[in-house]
Amino acid sequence: MGVTARFFCDSCGREVPRNKVRCPGCGRFFSSVKCPKCGFEGEAVLFQKGCPSCGYLRAGRKAPGYGNLESGGPSRIVLKILTILFSLIVLVLLIILLRVF
Ligand SMILES: [Zn+2]
Numbered sequence: 198m199g200v201t202a203r204f205f206c207d208s209c210g211r212e213v214p215r216n217k218v219r220c221p222g223c224g225r226f227f228s229s230v231k232c233p234k235c236g237f238e239g240e241a242v243l244f245q246k247g248c249p250s251c252g253y254l255r256a257g258r259k260a261p262g263y264g265n266l267e268s269g270g271p272s273r274i275v276l277k278i279l280t281i282l283f284s285l286i287v288l289v290l291l292i293i294l295l296r297v298f
């Protein structure tokens with residue numbers, strides 16, 4: 198079974214077929230695809246097998262965040278935990294910085 202990237206509209210969050218340049222839901226025009234994970238931006242052709250930069254398979258259109266709304270597979274939980282851990286680290290760093298200054 199092959200794995201192909203899925204794309205989501207940043208305006209309405211609807212899944213958009215890879216070959217479409219306009220969202221079937223809201224009609225928004227897409228000029229490029231942006232990976233919600235690493236921020237890599239490029240043409241949809243580059244994302245056929247996922248993000249060429251980090252390998253993320255569900256890219257968002259122009260907007261980071263929406264690509265994360267719909268995801269499946271076992272890596273979803275790992276990603277969620279990593280995201281929570283990362284935000285916790287940032288929070289702790291912020292508290293430390295605020296105490297120093
Ligand atoms: Zn849309």
Ligand SMILES: [Zn+2]
Nearest residue numbers: 232235248251
């Ligand atoms: Zn990426």
